[in-house]
Amino acid sequence: MAYPPAAQSSPPRQPSVKVILTSADVQRVVDRIAHQILEKTQGAADTVLLGIPTRGAPLARRLAARISAFEDISVPVGVLDITLYRDDLRRHATRAVGPTQLPAGGIDGMRVVLVDDVLFSGRTVRAALDALGDLGRPASVQLAVLVDRGHRQLPIRADYVGKNIPTALAESVKVTLAETDGVDEVRLYGEEAGR
Amino acid sequence: MIRHLLSGADLDADTATQILDTAEEMAAVAGREVKKLPALRGRTVVNLFYEDSTRTRISFEAAAKRLSADVINFSAKGSSVAKGESLKDTALTLQAMGADAVVVRHPASGAPHRLADWVDGSVVNAGDGTHEHPTQALLDAYTMRSRLGRLAGLSVAVVGDVLHSRVARSNVLLLSTLGAKVTLVGPPTLIPVDIAAALAPGTGVCYDLDTVLPSSDVVMMLRVQRERMSDSYFPSAREYARRYGLDGPRMARLPEHAIVMHPGPMNRGMEITPEVADSSRSTIVEQVANGVSVRMAVLYLLLGGNNR
Numbered sequence: 001m002a003y004p005p006a007a008q009s010s011p012p013r014q015p016s017v018k019v020i021l022t023s024a025d026v027q028r029v030v031d032r033i034a035h036q037i038l039e040k041t042q043g044a045a046d047t048v049l050l051g052i053p054t055r056g057a058p059l060a061r062r063l064a065a066r067i068s069a070f071e072d073i074s075v076p077v078g079v080l081d082i083t084l085y086r087d088d089l090r091r092h093a094t095r096a097v098g099p100t101q102l103p104a105g106g107i108d109g110m111r112v113v114l115v116d117d118v119l120f121s122g123r124t125v126r127a128a129l130d131a132l133g134d135l136g137r138p139a140s141v142q143l144a145v146l147v148d149r150g151h152r153q154l155p156i157r158a159d160y161v162g163k164n165i166p167t168a169l170a171e172s173v174k175v176t177l178a179e180t181d182g183v184d185e186v187r188l189y190g191e192e193a194g195r
Numbered sequence: 196m197i198r199h200l201l202s203g204a205d206l207d208a209d210t211a212t213q214i215l216d217t218a219e220e221m222a223a224v225a226g227r228e229v230k231k232l233p234a235l236r237g238r239t240v241v242n243l244f245y246e247d248s249t250r251t252r253i254s255f256e257a258a259a260k261r262l263s264a265d266v267i268n269f270s271a272k273g274s275s276v277a278k279g280e281s282l283k284d285t286a287l288t289l290q291a292m293g294a295d296a297v298v299v300r301h302p303a304s305g306a307p308h309r310l311a312d313w314v315d316g317s318v319v320n321a322g323d324g325t326h327e328h329p330t331q332a333l334l335d336a337y338t339m340r341s342r343l344g345r346l347a348g349l350s351v352a353v354v355g356d357v358l359h360s361r362v363a364r365s366n367v368l369l370l371s372t373l374g375a376k377v378t379l380v381g382p383p384t385l386i387p388v389d390i391a392a393a394l395a396p397g398t399g400v401c402y403d404l405d406t407v408l409p410s411s412d413v414v415m416m417l418r419v420q421r422e423r424m425s426d427s428y429f430p431s432a433r434e435y436a437r438r439y440g441l442d443g444p445r446m447a448r449l450p451e452h453a454i455v456m457h458p459g460p461m462n463r464g465m466e467i468t469p470e471v472a473d474s475s476r477s478t479i480v481e482q483v484a485n486g487v488s489v490r491m492a493v494l495y496l497l498l499g500g501n502n503r
Contacts, residue, residue, distance in 0.1 A: 081220070084234040084495070094196050094500030096213065097220045134229040 016190030026184040029162035034066035055117040058179035076103030085127035117175040119145040122156035203368030217492035235264035258490035332365035347374030355417030371395035384428040
């Protein structure tokens with residue numbers, strides 16, 4: 001008497017990976033958001049771009065570079081580390097704190113555009129808003145994201161969205177950028193291969 | 196991540212570097228409009244001080260408050276300790292009050308180690324007897340790194356009353372972990388035999404300050420702890436000052452970039468002259484400011500996450 005081969009009882013499901021945005025797509029999307037920022041802020045005067053680490057920081061720098069290429073205006077760029085403002089600090093081992101770098105002019109009275117790669121639960125953005133409140137008093141705050149994958153847990157929305165990706169909760173979205181990962185790409189992983 | 200900080204030897208190079216890096220971010224908070232971070236909201240830090248202290252206690256209190264923790268200050272004077280309560284009973288009381296961290300200074304060497312067995316929270320040694328004072332070593336390392344740009348390869352002379360100095364012990368342990376070369380300098384009566392080998396191999400001992408100065412990047416003057424001295428370790432204060440005190444002419448023998456440190460409180464005129472203490476090479480005031488940032492980093496790394 002022998003057990004049936006394992007493959008017969010349950011065939012292994014293929015981990016599904018789908019490329020949502022290719023390198024060229026990412027560039028086009030960044031260009032479009034740069035144009036939208038220029039349009040919505042009437043020329044991006046008194047505007048500061050703050051990237052949320054890890055991948056928001058290079059995205060913010062790219063947006064600033066594109067904006068200055070299109071309109072010949074130099075938009076200050078900074079980095080806003082939100083680690084100490086997270087609401088899940090106690091659920092994980094202690095997280096390393098990253099640098100926060102504000103532009104020389106600060107953020108008081110400026111229009112701050114927060115930049116991040118993926119908008120998901122909205123908790124990161126909430127933490128970023130709290131952090132901003134401790135750093136100064138911006139005139140207004142907007143949000144730019146490369147990908148909005150839905151499933152918000154807080155009343156937060158983005159002002160500039162590169163791509164809306166309808167996802168299931170069990171799926172995961174992975175953004176890679178040339179600066180941090182060597183290649184520009186947005187992938188959607190199925191339930192199997194997530195994280 | 197470590198759970199307690201009891202000794203400079205608790206920290207490996209990576210953890211120590213992480214604390215120093217985190218302290219750099221914490222230092223940025225001091226320059227902000229709102230000098231407060233929410234990371235330790237709802238956590239309770241007890242400052243348990245069995246010995247007099249100004250800067251260490253205030254420094255820990257400021258650090259905990261900047262991280263939004265609740266701080267309870269407990270000093271042995273005017274408490275049940277004066278009525279004879281033991282350290283263990285006090286520890287159990289703190290435990291019952293839900294202390295997440297206990298910062299303890301005690302005249303008995305090893306008291307924080309005992310305390311760590313009795314409480315569930317993290318224990319931070321803020322100086323125990325003549326044993327260790329690890330956060331002082333961390334803030335000294337931070338100060339050296341920010342002034343000189345590195346720690347590896349630095350020559351550090353620790354001068355004075357090594358025998359009674361917890362600062363010296365913690366510094367030797369931490370600095371050698373981080374790659375600096377430490378030389379202990381002082382009268383033979385105040386440098387225990389074999390201490391260099393016992394603490395960290397590679398540590399030097401020299402009984403003559405003047406030969407060490409020209410090759411030192413950092414000179415750390417220790418306080419002469421008269422309150423811990425029951426015997427006479429040197430003939431007179433004047434002779435000590437003459438042989439081991441840092442004055443203007445001695446400072447001139449240091450390399451151009453070298454810095455002068457002192458953990459405070461100073462005996463001006465004894466181990467250091469006012470001229471040196473107030474010079475631009477002296478980092479004494481900087482050390483105090485850095486102390487808050489470093490202690491914020493330590494408290495955050497011990498209490499910030501779920502490290503149980």
